[in-house]
Amino acid sequence: MDLSQFRREYLKGGLNRSDLNPDPQIQFSRWFEQAQATHIADPTAMILATVNAKGQPSQRTVLLKYYDEKGYVFFTNFESRKSREIGENNRVSLLFVWLELERQVQINGRAERISAAESARYFMTRPKESQIAAWVSSQSHKLSSRQILLQKFNEMKTKIGEGKVPLPSFWGGYRVVPEEIEFWQGRKSRLHDRFLYTPSAESDSGWRVERLAP
Structure with missing residues (x-):
């Protein structure tokens, strides 16, 4: 089936270096709050990509339950496929897709189990x-x-x-500790705006910000 005619221009805005906060967590909060204000369905939904010991990637949608300066937390069964793959390779990627705003946020980093006490605090709210x-x-x-x-x-x-x-002993949370965060804003003619944050000891915020080609 030829789908080449399915296309549209992204015209809702742009992203300049001057628009960005030096701290990617603060920038993420800004965009997340704007996604909420737009009444996007499931703004906490994020695609989690993992890779097993054989190098086979897999993806699924999970829900962000909270985040702070330490990272982004989701919950799951520790015997699930995602957990088994994290046990083999804890390098993961998160992707938020907010199509109504023509925006994406990609977060690459390490997945680490949170404490049972922290998991229990969330479990009791379910x-x-x-x-x-x-x-x-x-x-x-x-x-x-x-x-x-x-x-x-x-x-x-x-x-x-x-x-x-x-709380089941086989259920709990993972925190994705970010090592790269990319903010993507759709633009006309596929000349999208992309900015990548990476750690930098030379920056007051601890992060370097660089524009990427679309």
């Missing part, structure tokens, strides 16, 4: 049924039918009753 789901889903493993999954869920729900759901 809806109870989401907590139970974390217990019954053997994420990424083969499942003979959905009915079996629902049966396990209902059995666990009955067992827990009105009680609190404990």
Whole structure:
């Protein structure tokens, strides 16, 4: 199928060096707040790319749950494919795609497990049924039918009753510690604006900012 005619111009704005904060975390916050204000569906959705020991990459969408100067945190089952691959190679990439704003943010770095205490604090904020789901889903493993999954869920729900759901030992968070952050803004004629932040001991902010060709 020829899809060459599917095209549009990106005309919603540009990005200049003077627009950027020297600190990429502050710049990310600006763009994230603007994405929220635009009422983009799921602005926390990000594509997580991992690579296994054989060099095979895989991708999936996960949700950013919080971020700070240390990095960007998501949660998962530690027996999932993504976790197994992070165990083999903790170099990962995150990609936020905010099409309504014609923007992307790519974050490359290392994925590190957060503490059980930090994971528990977040786990307790989840809806109870989401907590139970974390217990019954053997994420990424083969499942003979959905009915079996629902049966396990209902059995666990009955067992827990009105009680609190404990944090599973096999579930928790990863923090992606950034080593490169790129901000991309679509422009007319495919002459997009791209700026890459990389660590620099010579900068007051600790980061160097360079424009990339589109």
